[in-house]
Amino acid sequence: MNVQFSRRQVLKGTGAGVAGSAIGAFGFGGAEVALAQAAHAFKLSKATETRNTCPYCSVSCGMILYSRGDVKKGEKAEIFHIEGDVDNPVNRGTLCPKGAGALDFIHSKQRVTRPMHRKPGSDKFEPVTWDFAMERIAKLMKEDRDANFIEKTRDGVTVNRWPTMGFLAGCATSNEAGWLTWKAVRGLGIVAVDNQARI
């Protein structure tokens, strides 16, 4: 069954390392052999391959992410190339103009890299620590929940809802994050929960 297997062995077996002999075997010689031996090794042959899924539309095309360094081995990994997964039965190696640009999403200038905070009335964001942000948000949420949570209706029916808090869940998060989010938001009593399905 499964799982994360690498095509690197295949690449190594057919790649630049044996190019000379392979070309020789096809009947080429001389200059071509010299050229092949002088050429740089295929950049992707040294890359770590990771199977993932395009984050955009619901075709959910299989993708191979190529990185320098292997994050699974605890190395620092930098993704430098993406291509369609040829094994995926739906996209069969193709990507559309959206997916083909996904590398620029990973390295976008608009990536948020640290928690930011905007004070009321301010015209700017200021960096804060995760600890500050989480403590402050938890405090704001608890204060509001304590002030506005409805345990019972006037008729005495237990309803346990918190109507003054809204939560929009994003549809590019995983099912696993979604399930944990469901537990958290319903556990807190939030009723205004939605995702992009109807937008």
Place this chain on the structure above:
Amino acid sequence: MTNSWTDIKNADVVLIMGGNAAEAHPCGFKWVTEAKHHNKARLIVVDPRFTRSASVSDFYCPIRAGTDTAYLLGVINYLITNDKIHREYVANYTDVSMIVKEGFSFDEQEGVFSGFNANNRTYNRDTWDYEIGADGFVVRDTTLEHPRSVYQLLKKHAARYTPEMVERVCGAPKDKFLKVCEMISSTANGEKSMTIMYALGWTQHSYGSQTIRTAGMLQLLLGNIGVPGGGVNALRGHSNVQGLTDIGLLSQSTPGYLGQPRDSEPTLAAHMANRNFRPMMQNSVSFWQNYKKFYVSLLKSMYGASATAENDFGYEWLPKLDKVYDTLQMFELVHQGQVNGFVCQGFNPLLSVPNKGKLIAGLSKLKFLVSIDPLETDTVKFWENHGEANPVDPSKIQTEVFMLPATCFAEDEGSFTNSSRTINWRWKAANGPGEARNDIAIMAELFLRIRELYEKQGGKAADPILKVDWSYANPKLPTADELMREINGKALVDIPDPADATKTLYKAGQQLATFGHLRDDGTTTSGCWIYTGAYTERGNMTARRDNSDPSGRYVYGNWGFAWPANRRILYNRASADPSGKPWSERKSYITWNGKAWGGADVPDYPPPLAPDRNAGPYIMNAEGVARLFARKMMNEGPFPEHYEPFESPVANALHPKMSSNPAARVFGGDRAAFGTSKDFPYVATTYRLTEHFHWWTKTNKLNAITQPEFFVEISPELAKEKNISNGQWVKVSSNRGSVKGKAVITKRIPALKIDGKTVHTVGMPIHYGFIGETKKAIGVNSLTPYVGDANTQTPEYKAFLVNIEPLSGPAVS
């Protein structure tokens, strides 16, 4: 999707309507190309624009935006009057022979069904149901001649949608419409099949659910549901919108499409009392009779050991709904100042919810806003001045805002569920930038911090929070693997084999193999019953990567895991005739071999249940058959009816007094913001470009280079009328706001004759805002009306009214 992306290759006719797969879902559209190439399939595109899909079609028919229901009812009328329906399928697998209650009617003059109260625009739905006989089952007339049979009622209802009426309402020339009917009707025989592919062009209307129902009815009449190359296939939006919906992140939903409790259901018994799944036909399976097993297993996953039979498995702790808090309802409350805190987890409502002006005013009233996102969004910076593109004064906005860095898809592992319902596992390739954390870590820490405050300080209603089961190996960072195991569910005690009590089916703690083993006594867990089977004792089935196709029917059953039960085509029992033989060898899929059902896929039917039991192939329905008559389940009526968009250039040609959907919910202030064709004479529609994904890829350099700025598409006729030249700046305004962009003059967007009047359409892509690498734009949702579908509340983005004027120079640099 009832079927799958790869199954499109089995189609003989492909109808793309309400979508533009070649542009918006290109790698899925390849299966249309495959069908055309290998199967000689013919592609029909019906769309207000001559789209990229239309450009490779075999036949294109124009239509006015927002009139798809009338068009499809016209096709249904054609099939019935020309006897082009799959009679045996329809007679055996739908409710045509069922008799509807005395008193049910549709008033053709008034445009409403029986039970309408004009004063408060609400329906009493008592008559919208079948007649029940003395034996407790539905009364039928298999001759289909009874005037109250579903067949006769539908025939009468659809008869008004003549080709002439379709031309009058939709602007589709009669000869083109009839050609489409003829192509579609070529599949009404079991030899050939047609697939329907739709997307937001059908959903984003005040009656979108009814349009999609009409498509379902059409496919049933043709016998195209449950068969290879058939089905009604929603081309969904985000990579995991299917998954997040399955997992229940919708106001009215729980995981697995069970109901979030309402105020009227304070106990589990009351919740169950509102759900009667009693079979309506002798022998029908009515699979929802297992509902309580799924619900109790969910509660066991939610509350763990705290959920006991004595305390209703913790049902009381779940929040109860007094109304559905869909996105439009949410932002109505935000706008009224009734919401204090808001979290956007990968969501950009400032641009994706209609009426941007209303959004800005609403967000400014929040006490605090939190964005959890890999990217800066327009929403998280709603308070920042961007000139004309976002003309706000930060000093006047008192909202406290947090922007939390989340990892992106490449920096996290877990599963996405695609439009084919196939769950695919993904692996992590790198760490996120800087201090970015994954969504699981962020949600876990937020929840645990709040819980800790309740533990230490106490507070209002602490129990519902404290009782949530959070027994992960590392509570602050549950792993995706651990969570998928929890979603699948397990046995909590040793469970004996029901077939042989001396054997054990599961030992306590073992992962369940199928939702068929869930129990309602608290001895099993399952976070989402339809995902049970995705992570079994055999391992993580969503990570399977065997792309073999043993049947040769483009069924990749060992790749990932498709819910439910790894089934790739839903209702596939209907691919065989009542005796269990395939309708044709060409379309053979699931058949009866004398002892069991089997074939290319997992049967959507109890495998040993013999055909002569006549249980009906639609096992989720209490009737055992598919419903052409929706009973009480749709808010605007049991049959679809054409209603005009809330902003329309013409009155409803069938019933001008009830022009728009009587069941749509319109908030007070929004009704006043609707415009009329006197001031706003042109139909506007919004759409997507192949280079962009919503408001997300404008932050990507490559995508921004390929489509850098907002534009406005108009026809040469309209350009001439308004004296607009190609590339000139234009202002487009609705009664709610205006946008500016360069004009693109194109024949792709034809003018249409509607009821004798020329109607022009203005087309605008949605993708632009003020954050990112693309040129700044005001946001097309400054124009769109704040009204949603009567059943799903999906906003009406696809058809509204605007005016257009030429401008001299650039408005936003």
